[in-house]
Amino acid sequence: MLASATHRPAPIRDFVVSRVVSGLVSLVLITALVFVGTALLPGDTAGALLGQNATPAALEALRRDLGLDQPLVQRYLVWLAGALRGDFGTSLASGRAVSEVLLPRLANSLLLAGAGAVFLLPIAIGGGILAAIWQGSWFDRLIGFTSMLFLAMPAFLVGYILIYVFAVRLGWFPSMSVAPFAGGTRAWAQILTLPVISLVIIGQAHTMKLTRTAILSVLASDYVLMAEIKGISRRRIILRHALPNALSPILSISILTIAYLIVDVVVIEIVFSYPGLGKLMVDSVAYRDLTVVQACGLLFALVFITMNFLADLLAMLVNPRQRVPARGAAA
Amino acid sequence: MANTKNLSRRGVLRAAGALGLIAAMPRPVFAQAAPKRGGTLSIGVEGASTGDTLDPRAFNSPYWGVVSGTIYNTLVEVHGPANELRPGLARSWEGSDGGKRWVFDLVEGATFHDGRPVTAADVIYSLKIHNAEDSRSNSRSIAAGIASMSADSPTRLKIDLAEGNYFFPAMVSNYPLCIIPDGTKKFDGVGTGPYKISRFVPGEVIEAVRHDGYFKKDAAWADQVVILAANDPAARASAFQSGQIQIANGLDTRTAALLKSLPNKTLVSYRGSQFVGFNMLADIEPFNNPDLRMALKLAIDRQDVLLRIYGGQGRVGNDTPIPPNDPLFAAGIKQNSYDPERAAALYKKSGHTGPLRLSTSDAATVPAVDMAALFREHAARAGIQIEVVREPADGYWTNVWAKAPFHATVWGARPSADMILTTAYSTGSPGNDTHWSNKAFDTAIAAARTQANEAKRKTLYADAQSILSSDGGVIIPVFGDVIEGIANEVQGYVPGTQPCANYRCAEQVWLA
Numbered sequence: 001m002l003a004s005a006t007h008r009p010a011p012i013r014d015f016v017v018s019r020v021v022s023g024l025v026s027l028v029l030i031t032a033l034v035f036v037g038t039a040l041l042p043g044d045t046a047g048a049l050l051g052q053n054a055t056p057a058a059l060e061a062l063r064r065d066l067g068l069d070q071p072l073v074q075r076y077l078v079w080l081a082g083a084l085r086g087d088f089g090t091s092l093a094s095g096r097a098v099s100e101v102l103l104p105r106l107a108n109s110l111l112l113a114g115a116g117a118v119f120l121l122p123i124a125i126g127g128g129i130l131a132a133i134w135q136g137s138w139f140d141r142l143i144g145f146t147s148m149l150f151l152a153m154p155a156f157l158v159g160y161i162l163i164y165v166f167a168v169r170l171g172w173f174p175s176m177s178v179a180p181f182a183g184g185t186r187a188w189a190q191i192l193t194l195p196v197i198s199l200v201i202i203g204q205a206h207t208m209k210l211t212r213t214a215i216l217s218v219l220a221s222d223y224v225l226m227a228e229i230k231g232i233s234r235r236r237i238i239l240r241h242a243l244p245n246a247l248s249p250i251l252s253i254s255i256l257t258i259a260y261l262i263v264d265v266v267v268i269e270i271v272f273s274y275p276g277l278g279k280l281m282v283d284s285v286a287y288r289d290l291t292v293v294q295a296c297g298l299l300f301a302l303v304f305i306t307m308n309f310l311a312d313l314l315a316m317l318v319n320p321r322q323r324v325p326a327r328g329a330a331a
Numbered sequence: 332m333a334n335t336k337n338l339s340r341r342g343v344l345r346a347a348g349a350l351g352l353i354a355a356m357p358r359p360v361f362a363q364a365a366p367k368r369g370g371t372l373s374i375g376v377e378g379a380s381t382g383d384t385l386d387p388r389a390f391n392s393p394y395w396g397v398v399s400g401t402i403y404n405t406l407v408e409v410h411g412p413a414n415e416l417r418p419g420l421a422r423s424w425e426g427s428d429g430g431k432r433w434v435f436d437l438v439e440g441a442t443f444h445d446g447r448p449v450t451a452a453d454v455i456y457s458l459k460i461h462n463a464e465d466s467r468s469n470s471r472s473i474a475a476g477i478a479s480m481s482a483d484s485p486t487r488l489k490i491d492l493a494e495g496n497y498f499f500p501a502m503v504s505n506y507p508l509c510i511i512p513d514g515t516k517k518f519d520g521v522g523t524g525p526y527k528i529s530r531f532v533p534g535e536v537i538e539a540v541r542h543d544g545y546f547k548k549d550a551a552w553a554d555q556v557v558i559l560a561a562n563d564p565a566a567r568a569s570a571f572q573s574g575q576i577q578i579a580n581g582l583d584t585r586t587a588a589l590l591k592s593l594p595n596k597t598l599v600s601y602r603g604s605q606f607v608g609f610n611m612l613a614d615i616e617p618f619n620n621p622d623l624r625m626a627l628k629l630a631i632d633r634q635d636v637l638l639r640i641y642g643g644q645g646r647v648g649n650d651t652p653i654p655p656n657d658p659l660f661a662a663g664i665k666q667n668s669y670d671p672e673r674a675a676a677l678y679k680k681s682g683h684t685g686p687l688r689l690s691t692s693d694a695a696t697v698p699a700v701d702m703a704a705l706f707r708e709h710a711a712r713a714g715i716q717i718e719v720v721r722e723p724a725d726g727y728w729t730n731v732w733a734k735a736p737f738h739a740t741v742w743g744a745r746p747s748a749d750m751i752l753t754t755a756y757s758t759g760s761p762g763n764d765t766h767w768s769n770k771a772f773d774t775a776i777a778a779a780r781t782q783a784n785e786a787k788r789k790t791l792y793a794d795a796q797s798i799l800s801s802d803g804g805v806i807i808p809v810f811g812d813v814i815e816g817i818a819n820e821v822q823g824y825v826p827g828t829q830p831c832a833n834y835r836c837a838e839q840v841w842l843a
Binding site: 041065092163175176280287289 | 573
């Protein structure tokens with residue numbers, strides 16, 4: 001980095017700057033990929049909107065209205081210029097501003113993902129820690145078994161099983177997550193329950209496994225062996241010595257879990273017809289609503305990149321060894 | 332259907348009462364059925380999207396049909412399995428001059444949700460916008476056929492058509508032709524219908540509360556109506572099973588048997604005129620050969636299709652878009668049926684050799700894919716080789732439909748038999764997806780439309796069907812019945828020929 005040549009070394013600042021720059025480059029590349037990908041699909045917005053009622057004249061008129069007769073590169077550059085100013089254009093399908101379509105859906109998705117994280121993280125991390133403490137016990141083996149089971153099971157299957165049992169058979173919860181008349185807190189709790197349980201079931205598996213592994217790898221280090229030789233109880237070793245040192249990987253795991261959660265949310269939204277960003281994106285692909293797909297893609301990418309960045313940054317902050325410049329490195 | 336006792340008893344009462352009434356009378360009262368007010372009715376329908384607006388010109392799916400039937404009224408309504416015409420906002424109508432001039436008298440005292448009275452000017456505006464330059468209405472051709480409209484008085488409307496058409500009253504029952512206030516520019520859902528919108532989230536839900544000034548007094552029993560966007564058939568079925576929706580449109584035939592066993596739920600079916608068919612482009616090789624077209628029409632086992640694809644619930648088709656239960660159906664003409672030997676002979680005579688590529692797709696509904704596979708087996712027995720090509724659903728209507736020489740098509744129900752014949756099979760129509768052109772056919776339907784005498788009209792349509800069946804480029808093996816789910820607490824439901832009691836279930840039913 002240029003900065004390090006003239007200023008005294010500041011690894012965190014360098015890290016932040018380089019990651020922000022590379023993140024922005026990634027985002028632009030992703031929008032280009034989404035743009036090209038949507039353009040490569042057979043059919044276009046005009047055809048998808050008109051369907052069987054399409055006549056050549058109507059198609060041509062609609063394409064002209066939507067600006068689809070312009071070359072792809074030009075359309076992309078116009079979009080990019082707008083996006084840089086914070087203007088994401090208007091939805092091709094409805095003519096409403098993209099932000100107006102997007103924001104309520106984003107709020108719904110964040111609510112779902114947030115509720116999912118609130119339950120998922122304590123359960124998964126707690127379970128992982130317990131499995132490490134009781135390594136080899138029936139609890140550890142049970143956790144290992146269920147983790148493998150749910151890792152192997154596709155997310156939508158979990159959703160459908162929950163719908164079958166709790167909505168269709170028992171009738172405790174609605175199968176479609178749409179807020180009814182005068183949807184207060186109670187109504188929201190009702191419609192969120194099954195999707196959140198699905199998210200927890202799907203997401204806990206690898207988070208739990210990663211937490212368990214992180215703790216166990218710390219337990220294999222010399223100072224733990226030393227503590228054991230000194231006769232300190234295993235519980236104390238884990239809570240006092242292993243856990244603080246495993247905090248950095250666990251924090252990274254938590255944040256990556258949230259990033260994966262965003263991916264699972266897309267599938268779960270479809271299964272439960274939950275009006276979130278994921279469902280919006282899938283519906284918009286069907287209608288070739290390019291501007292909405294673009295904005296959704298950008299948002300998802302932004303969340304993913306930000307989460308990854310935060311995970312690495314936090315790992316640096318909690319680990320003193322990564323905060324100071326490496327000594328003896330080539331100058 | 333066997334298990335529709337409760338429903339059909341009341342349905343029969345209603346329909347029987349209706350038969351005895353003149354079309355110009357207001358809605359009948361049924362003391363026996365004892366409907367009651369109150370409750371929230373939830374309807375789950377397919378065909379909603381986040382791009383939806385309340386502009387009637389964009390209404391083009393079952394979902395928007397139901398919204399139209401809940402929030403708005405059309406001039407004329409179509410009721411019940413026999414497509415009986417009933418008054419909507421027009422209490423009576425009369426055609427003259429070879430079906431060219433129509434006079435509609437509006438209901439007295441009908442008001443919009445905001446209290447304004449309904450006048451002929453509102454109707455003129457509501458019909459006119461469908462033919463505006465930027466209109467992509469599915470009813471544009473109907474509006475385009477109107478030469479002039481004028482208001483004789485605030486409640487009397489005169490419409491002159493460019494060409495006579497005795498089906499005009501049925502055509503204005505099409506759900507996008509709903510009446511909105513004159514001069515509406517911002518489409519906010521103000522209509523005359525039984526319910527007024529209280530919440531609209533595109534692609535999710537529409538909630539509506541009872542319009543107290545509704546002009547039909549014995550209708551709209553529920554206090555509130557929720558119309559849920561339930562595009563996914565599995566989501567629709569599970570929402571129905573779980574009781575989240577009380578009326579579910581278009582349930583999968585293959586899962587209907589499982590749904591039947593549910594307590595407190597009833598499955599009803601209606602006999603619509605929508606169909607899945609196979610198009611042979613009649614203007615290009617090899618299907619410009621009528622012998623080859625007929626060979627293929629004889630090479631599909633219609634009974635087998637009915638049994639295997641529609642679980643026996645449907646009617647065999649005769650390669651015309653008019654189903655046997657339609658009053659205009661030509662019963663006297665020859666039925667095309669499975670005859671591998673004659674098909675083989677005609678195939679040989681056509682001189683064609685080699686496999687025929689049949690394009691199909693989920694876009695043309697799931698039955699289209701299964702039916703193509705079945706057709707391949709049937710045709711093989713006549714020595715005709717069909718190669719089924721499964722095209723992606725994306726872009727099917729732009730890239731494959733009406734373009735591939737041999738492909739699957741699907742047509743929804745139209746309010747009149749004349750409309751589908753004209754739209755899909757007349758020379759030069761943009762919707763003519765077989766590119767078939769036949770002078771005698773064109774002449775017959777043009778003459779029928781302007782024929783005042785009903786019997787003569789029927790004869791002319793029979794001629795048209797005969798020509799289409801023996802020479803046309805479309806194979807229509809079966810008209811599948813459509814299965815709908817109705818919860819037992821929903822009373823008074825009378826299936827029509829289009830989804831959700833011809834889209835007007837919200838005002839029709841009450842909750843027990």
